[in-house]
Amino acid sequence: MSSQVLLFSALFAIAVGFFLLSCYLRFSLVTIGKPDNRFNELGQRFSNMLLYAFGQKRVVTRSYLFGLNHAVFFWCFLILLIANTEFLLHGLFPASVSLSLLPDILYFTLTFIFDIVSFFALVAVLIALGRRLFVPPKYIDARTYDAFVILGLVATLMLAFFTLHGSEIALGEERAALYMPVSAFMGNFILARLPGGTLTALVTAAWWVHAVALLGFLDYLPYSKHMHILTSIPNCFFKSLEKVNTQPREEFHKGSAYGVGRVDQFRWKDLFDSFSCTECGRCNDNCPATRSGKSLNPRLVIHNIKENLLHNGRQIGKGLEPALPLIGTCREGCVTETDLWECTTCGACMEVCPVFIEHVPKIVGMRRNLVEMKSTFPGEVQSLFENMENRSNPWGIIPAERGKWVTETDVPPFEKNQTECLFYVGCTGAFDTRNKRNTLALTNIFNNAGISWGVLGKEEKCCGDSLRRLGNEYVFEQMAKENAALFQDLGVKKIVTQCPHCYNTLKNDYRQFGLNLDVSHYSEFILDLIKAGKIKLKASAGLGRVVYHDSCYLGRYNGVYDQPRELIKLSSGHTPLEMERHRQRSFCCGAGGGHMWMEENADTRINMERVRQALQQKPDTICVCCPYCVTMIEDGLTDLKVTDNIAVLDLSEVIQRALV
């Protein structure tokens, strides 16, 4: 064996050993997490992996055209994986493993592909470098040491590749020279003038540079953000098969701990998520809290979970207490309480994350720990908790008042075994003066359709949405069980809701409590009635330019995007205008996740930001589809002192005007 092979074999063994050890040390930490079944429905999972990892479906989007550069990288990387495997094996067994042993046709094809792909990779590196240096986007830490090390290493690999093959071509030692345009260019035009001895030395030097860079890359991977090269493909495989629109139940036993206060109280997939973050910053770019100047930064939440795991994981694995608190104020490795309370659970981060990291369940999990174990939360939340628990509404109004609106108009009560569909009004629709207008509009519409419907009046209870999102799972569970018993008792099977929050809670959260109801939001329900010919609308003028705002819990959480738009079109005769951020990328009004009931002290309020976005479309009417949004958008207009006559209407009011 030549000394070169011997030296390389030793280097290879050390580097690969180090890589495997690093992987073992890091990935074994994931096993301290709690169980979570992510191995069901394998077929579905494989196709997700193909689509999202190999197809890069979420990486390349209209809003993130730069993702194309990543897709090029990704595919170059996969193809060059073959070339580099051959490179390493050839280094170990020069006589028996070599592409050049293949028949001409195969050899020429492969060398051609590798040559071209390496060139693409080099261009992609240069573009990425240029972007980071000259046009860094706001939402990423563009100029990190980590990024430059990796880009530098990849560039080195490509340059070494071309130098190696170019020199061989210049020496006349490469039979595929004709099929390697870039290397041939290098060999024939740049290196050709060098003397033969120098070229031979260059071949050896380039080979070693390539070898060291490749092994260095391998060893550096697990310690950098590029760990996602190893984890993002499996993370797409393990991604939730359903929309992440609910949080898991907790079990309340004596002596247990609740929520996530230590990193091992996350589920293993949450920990794996933290290893998969690509630091692309898209979550920040879409987070209403980050964008309105709050301290919450969803990317850093994930990053800090990872840092905490790396810091504490081994100790916890040994049964010792963690050294670094998970929720705390340290600079790295802790998530602060403030950050946790700033989240509106709007889901924008999860919607754009290219590797399907699930931010909201983690944030709610940590909130649960604060609420259930430590009783620490922003002051104003306490009265909300007490009001919900004692009076089943956020304001603490006497429960009997809930039925008051019913006495003001013509509303049928829900009757067991007779009424087909329950109209679940919700707290805002029943108590709040402004939003009672939507309730009355819906009452009109349902009466007009001549269907069998009814309300519970003062028997209705709050669904508990805000409690669940704020982490008060214990009281939420009590409310959910009470509602489940009430619905079962009355034989309720079909429900239509006014509020997207009730909708999501009854539809998705309550399934965990054994309720399988046919729940629809009124926008779905009414459109069906129109299609069935039970309601007729006549487009009426007078709304002017209508812009539509997607509610998070209707759109992102439940995919209801088209129905409201269609209803606006039927009612006004025009397709609504769209804000720059709409549908999947809609921007929260600022009320979700319990924020309807919380103070927002910082200078810029989320609702003001959203109203500014709406104003860009110069609307006469801002149409929304959620009582929280009604309040937030109206308040935003007032706070911004907008004097133009802009109406904020709930979709129900828009439809009511068009009733024939």
Added chain:
Amino acid sequence: MLIVTCIKQVPDTTQVKIDPETGTLIREGVPSIINPFDAHALEESLRLKEKYGFRVLALSMGPPSTEMTLRKALAVGADDAILLSDRAFGGADTLATSMVLAEAIRKISAQEEVALVICGKQTIDGDTAQVGPGIATRLGYSQLTSVDRVDEIDMRRKRITVRCKFEGRYEILESSLPAMVAVLREINRPRYPTVPLRIISQEAELKVWDNRSMQLSEDKIGLKGSATAVRRIFSPDREKGQILAGDEVNDPDQAARRLIEVLVSKNLISVQ
């Protein structure tokens, strides 16, 4: 050393209506809550426990359903709870109530030294503010009423300093222990229970003392031992309210203008 916190379970008076015919309260279907003043008394006891290491015992006289309220006291951190419940205690006014409570505290103090009895200033259903002082008088404790701040407890000298809030003035009072402290609502903000404590409190064993264990003379307790009786409860007649409706109420400026007009027209205010 022990702090005894006296707690009363009361009907949520904001939801209670008066039966105009019988002149009594309609209590059916009205949820019971911890008397809000007592929630502050409990919170203050828990804070003193955290600061000075007392044990906190929640004491209540009432029907068996009062158990729920005592469990809530355990859920926020009371160490023990005793329910005084017997038909013979029923129908008591403040005289008979403070009698039973004082005797219970006397019995408790035979086992463990009592440093403080902390009560809410008054209940929201009776509004008398007499039970706390009644207990103190019977036990010969000093009484500190209308307390809005506990400044210090000197455990060695067995003395307590508090601030009392009276109309137009504060008084800083120092007294020896044991003492009865009756607190105002502004003294603190009651805490929210943690889940582990809630779960423990659900399963905790409550001590129930009836009159067989108390051995009090039937003439001194319950209806018989009461010096006062409620003859009738009624709401004073008042003019029916008026709701200002219309679109303008959504605009604060216009709404204020409209309100002023109405108030002026009724001669309730005058504009110069």
